Amino acid sequence: MDMSLPLPKYHQIYLVLREQLQEGRFDRDGVPGEHQLAEQFGVGRITIRKSMEMLVADGLIVRRPGLGTWPLQQGRSTGDGKGSRISREKAHLNGLLGNIVTMGLRTRVHVIDSTVVNATEAIAEALALDSGASVLKCIRVRSAQTGPISYITTHVPEGLAQITRKDLERKPMLVLLEEAGVELGAATQTISARLADAVVARHLEVAVGSALLAVTRLVRDVNERPVQLLQGLYRPDRYQYQMQLSRVGGIDAKVSVSDELATKSS
CATH class of the missing domain: 1.10.10.10 (Winged helix-like DNA-binding domain superfamily/Winged helix DNA-binding domain)
Known part of the structure; x- marks a missing residue:
């Protein structure tokens, strides 16, 4: 190594x-x-x-x-000779989306809120819905062994999937959407910075005004229909976004939660 x-x-x-x-x-x-x-x-x-x-x-x-x-x-066919089926619930989630799901499976989540609300104009526009359309709004805090990592707000069109609070505590949202029959396609993501307000600071255990990574991710299905809008705030000492660029134009991106990074930075 x-x-x-x-x-x-x-x-x-x-x-x-x-x-x-x-x-x-x-x-x-x-x-x-x-x-x-x-x-x-x-x-x-x-x-x-x-x-x-x-x-x-x-x-x-x-x-x-x-x-x-x-x-x-x-x-699938080794050992007991019974050909038992092994779940591959995320094996077909490749690249960055697959990496995001992997991170979700390796951390724990606390669901703060999960309710159906009327979409604001901005949310409706992002999800290609009529203004005021019903959407499932979820607010979650995701944590690792070292403490809270992210404060995440997601919006999903109502009726796209029957997702309960208990479901959100057990599995990442992308996995739940796929289990509901949504065929995930591509995602558009932007990363910027934002200062923690009083609510976010309390949940992420940082001082008010601390700098956070702000991630906005719009996920579409294979037919280019928006299926999830995520707005996340991440502690930069516990969350990394890495990109590898090649000379021929290939891009490989991944996110990671590093306990070692958190230990060194805290």
């Missing part, structure tokens, strides 16, 4: 294993156990376990007690 990289060890190991899985390295014998991987990378089992949890959340592996860890396509 490159210790100069601004990534925690478990994330570096996750990236290495993900690449090896995509190469088919473990198709025949399965993924090595935690003890073997810990020795190979020179880290503790807890670090390896975090990496494996990310791979599970990405839909790349399945872990079966007593039977080992297998690439997901192998896990």
Whole structure:
């Protein structure tokens, strides 16, 4: 591992294993156990376990007690001979959207509010609705082990999905939309800065007037219909947005929540 990289060890190991899985390295014998991987990378089992949890959340592996860890396509027919079905609820969410869902699965959420309201002109315009149309408005605070990360407000057209408060506490919104039959397409995202007001400061445990990352994300389905408008405020010491640019124009973006970053910055 490159210790100069601004990534925690478990994330570096996750990236290495993900690449090896995509190469088919473990198709025949399965993924090595935690003890073997810990020795190979020179880290503790807890670090390896975090990496494996990310791979599970990405839909790349399945872990079966007593039977080992297998690439997901192998896990469907390996071990018990019953061809049991393994959920891939987010395996088809690729790129940045998939990364966002992965982060959501690795953090915990507190739902502050979830109600149906009339859309303001700005919300209605963003979601291509008539002004005053009914939308589901949700306000959530997402946290990691180090504390609160983000204060998120989302608006979804009413009737698009039956989403309860309990659903929001268990799964990311994008997963719930897909489970309701929405075929997610692309998203447009802007990032800027904003100062914390009294309400947001209290929930994010920062001083009033603290600088926050402000993210606005409009998600569309495969037919270009807007299905979610997210407005999020993030603590910059606990949330990162990274982009890798290539000479041929490719862009790979990801978001990450780093406990190590939070420890160093707090």
